[in-house]
Structures are given as structure tokens and as C-alpha cells.
Amino acid sequence: MILTINCGSSSLKYRLFSEDLAAVIASGLIARIGEAGAYCEHKAQGRQAEIHQPIPDQDAAFDIMADNLMHSEFAVIGDPSEITAIGHRAVHGGDVFVASTLVSDEVMAQLRSCIRFAPLHNPANIAGIEECQKKFPGIPNVVVFDTAFHQTMPPEAHVYALPYELYEKHGVRRYGFHGTSCRYVAQAAADMLSRPIEDLSMVVCHLGNGVTIDAVKGGRSVDTSLGFGTFCGVPMGTRAGEFDPAIIFHLVKEMGMTIEEVEAICYKKSGLLGVSGVSNDMREVEKRAAEGDTRCALALEIFVYHIRKTIGAYAAAMNGLDALVFTAGIGENCATVRSKVCAGLGVLGVQIDEGINGMVRDGHPNISSAEARVATLVVPTDEERMIAIDTVDLLH
Numbered sequence: 001m002i003l004t005i006n007c008g009s010s011s012l013k014y015r016l017f018s019e020d021l022a023a024v025i026a027s028g029l030i031a032r033i034g035e036a037g038a039y040c041e042h043k044a045q046g047r048q049a050e051i052h053q054p055i056p057d058q059d060a061a062f063d064i065m066a067d068n069l070m071h072s073e074f075a076v077i078g079d080p081s082e083i084t085a086i087g088h089r090a091v092h093g094g095d096v097f098v099a100s101t102l103v104s105d106e107v108m109a110q111l112r113s114c115i116r117f118a119p120l121h122n123p124a125n126i127a128g129i130e131e132c133q134k135k136f137p138g139i140p141n142v143v144v145f146d147t148a149f150h151q152t153m154p155p156e157a158h159v160y161a162l163p164y165e166l167y168e169k170h171g172v173r174r175y176g177f178h179g180t181s182c183r184y185v186a187q188a189a190a191d192m193l194s195r196p197i198e199d200l201s202m203v204v205c206h207l208g209n210g211v212t213i214d215a216v217k218g219g220r221s222v223d224t225s226l227g228f229g230t231f232c233g234v235p236m237g238t239r240a241g242e243f244d245p246a247i248i249f250h251l252v253k254e255m256g257m258t259i260e261e262v263e264a265i266c267y268k269k270s271g272l273l274g275v276s277g278v279s280n281d282m283r284e285v286e287k288r289a290a291e292g293d294t295r296c297a298l299a300l301e302i303f304v305y306h307i308r309k310t311i312g313a314y315a316a317a318m319n320g321l322d323a324l325v326f327t328a329g330i331g332e333n334c335a336t337v338r339s340k341v342c343a344g345l346g347v348l349g350v351q352i353d354e355g356i357n358g359m360v361r362d363g364h365p366n367i368s369s370a371e372a373r374v375a376t377l378v379v380p381t382d383e384e385r386m387i388a389i390d391t392v393d394l395l396h
């Protein structure tokens with residue numbers, strides 16, 4: 001069996017796959033670790049259990065996971081040795097990690113050297129690996145990076161026009177995120193089209209609470225909308241997306257804000273929430289916009305405008321576009337956003353069938369109209385499966 005782990009600062013997601021990855025044997029989410037209201041949802045054998053109890057730290061969370069998998073009434077593992085390997089999500093691999101890798105002492109040291117790029121996320125990812133080494137000794141661990149897929153970006157896409165020493169000596173560059181999702185979705189889209197990924201220029205729109213627009217040419221990421229950090233590019237739930245950095249100097253020097261206050265604005269108070277003043281949740285923003293709330297309508301228009309503009313830019317960067325792919329919470333579920341994004345892209349050959357666009361939930365992933373020159377697809381993302389695939393590949 002293959003176990004996947006996605007360990008955040010206050011959450012732990014796990015999924016247990018059969019050896020051939022054909023079946024999901026168990027899965028769980030442990031949330032609010034170290035906070036009030038901690039809970040665990042565990043699914044196995046067609047049943048679901050919910051546990052509410054104090055979960056003080058990651059160590060306690062891993063104990064609960066191990067107990068759920070091995071000792072509870074839902075136990076699916078008789079002995080830890082039935083787990084062949086464990087795949088871990090890591091947010092930031094810097095420019096050290098260009099692909100998924102088997103964990104060794106050296107890899108752990110390199111992973112620690114990347115903490116400076118993702119101080120909120122990487123420590124939790126590292127803690128997850130250490131917990132597994134402790135609780136499942138002798139079982140190989142594999143680490144899969146959100147940034148690795150984007151390491152193929154050419155220099156003109158990943159080097160900022162800042163003093164070159166910042167890039168060369170300090171690693172200040174575009175890294176990109178959501179790479180595991182984009183890689184999975186790009187391959188799945190090529191499979192759906194029955195075309196080799198090597199022949200395709202695609203734009204993948206990962207539209208969730210975080211947003212990545214990714215240019216994928218020949219199966220390789222050649223440009224991506226997130227950068228050194230995770231608030232540039234397209235506006236997100238609470239993150240600003242692209243804006244003039246001169247505003248930061250203005251907020252600090254003229255308005256007397258601290259850098260922490262500005263950081264909170266950029267990451268937590270902007271995007272759909274900042275413009276609408278109501279919510280970071282697209283469902284709420286869409287509903288209120290339809291009811292006539294002008295700020296919600298504007299938040300929605302800004303969101304789709306930036307996506308459309310980025311798709312146009314990436315079609316130019318790739319000198320063509322064969323497929324446009326929507327994924328993640330908004331991309332998979334929000335027909336309004338897909339429709340509004342595509343409405344301005346006729347010039348590129350994108351044309352969707354509005355009837356089919358409304359039927360995606362009924363299993364109609366190809367929403368292109370018959371006349372379209374570009375295939376527009378809706379592909380559910382599955383980062384856990386991608387992690388499991390890489391884990392199996394590395395074992396063999």
C-alpha cells in the first residue's frame with residue numbers, strides 16, 4: 001500500500017492507496033491541530049468516522065492517523081510493513097529540487113535549507129517526514145514539491161529584472177506553486193484528448209482559494225503566475241494578485257503602516273474578500289453579484305479579467321494554444337467563471353458550448369463548441385494521486 005501525507009502547520013491530510021493505485025483504501029483529514037475545536041475525519045471501508053478531541057501537536061495527529069489505520073474499528077493495515085512507501089507533499093524545493101526525490105539525510109538537510117523560502121509551510125512538511133520516519137521506521141519516504149514542475153521555466157520567465165546578484169546569490173526569482181496539481185491536470189488533459197503531451201501547448205487554470213495560471217508547452221511548465229511568494233499573478237480568495245509594488249512604499253512611508261500590516265493586506269485582506277468586502281468564497285461572491293451587489297460583481301469581473309489577460313499572455317509566450325484547462329474548486333465547479341473567462345478569448349480560438357459548460361458535474365469535461373480551435377476542458381485535480389504516482393515511480 002502507498003500512503004500519502006500532506007502536512008500543514010495545523011492540518012494533516014492522508015490517503016492510503018492500494019499498491020497499483022487503483023483503489024483508495026482509506027483517507028483522512030485532521031484539522032485545527034494545536035487549536036480549539038480540533039477534529040479528525042477518517043474514511044475507510046465505505047464508512048466515515050469523526051473524532052473531536054484536543055490534538056495538541058503534529059505528534060498527536062500522527063498517533064491518531066496511525067491508530068485509525070492500524071488499530072481502530074476501521075483498521076485497514078495489520079502491520080506497518082504493509083505500507084510499501086510514503087509520499088509527502090512539500091511546498092518549496094527552492095532551485096535545489098527539480099523533481100520528486102527519495103528522502104535521505106542529505107535530502108532532509110537540503111529541504112531545511114529551503115525553509116527560508118516558505119517559513120510557514122516547509123517546517124510542517126519536514127515535521128511530517130520526521131514523524132513518518134519515527135512511526136514507520138524502515139519504510140521509504142518520497143518528497144514531492146509544489147515548485148519542482150516549474151523548474152523548467154526558461155530564464156526570461158523566472159529571472160526578475162532586479163539586480164542580478166539577488167537572483168544569483170540569494171535565490172530571488174520566480175518559483176511558482178501548485179506544480180503537482182498542474183502536472184497531474186496537464187497529463188490528464190492530454191490523455192482525455194488522446195494526444196501526446198509533447199505536442200500540446202496548454203494553459204492550466206488552477207482556480208482555488210489560491211490561483212495559478214500555468215503555461216505548459218510539451219509537458220513542461222514554461223511560465224507560471226505565482227512567483228517568489230504566493231500573492232502575485234491573479235487575485236485570489238484573500239490574496240491581491242498583481243498590483244504596482246510602489247503601493248507598498250506608499251502604504252509604509254505615507255500611511256505609516258508597518259511591514260506586517262502591509263503583508264496582512266497582501267495575503268489576507270485582498271482578492272475577492274478585499275474588493276467585495278463580503279467573502280473570500282467564490283460561491284458567496286457569485287451569489288451576491290447575481291443579486292445585484294456591485295462590489296461582488298466587481299470582484300468577480302477583476303478575477304476573470306486577470307485570468308483572461310494571463311491566458312492571452314501565455315498563448316503569446318508559447319506561440320500558440322491547443323488546450324485550455326480549468327481545475328480546482330472554482331475551475332471545476334463554477335460555470336460562471338469559466339464562461340466569463342472564455343467569453344473574451346475567441347481571438348485565440350477558444351469557444352465554449354454554454355450548454356455543456358453547465359453540465360460539467362454530469363461528467364462532460366470537454367466544454368468546447370464544435371467550431372472551437374482550442375479544446376477547453378474541465379479536469380478534476382488530484383494532488384494526492386500525483387504524489388502516489390511519483391512515489392511508486394521512484395520505488396521502481
Ligand code: AMP
Pocket residue numbers: 207208209210237280281282283284286328329330333334
Ligand atoms: P480549493 O482551494 O481548490 O478547495 O477551492 C476553493 C474555492 O472553490 C472557494 O473559493 C470556493 O468558493 C470555490 N468553490 C467550490 N465550489 C464551488 C461552486 N460550486 N461554485 C463556485 N465556487 C466554488
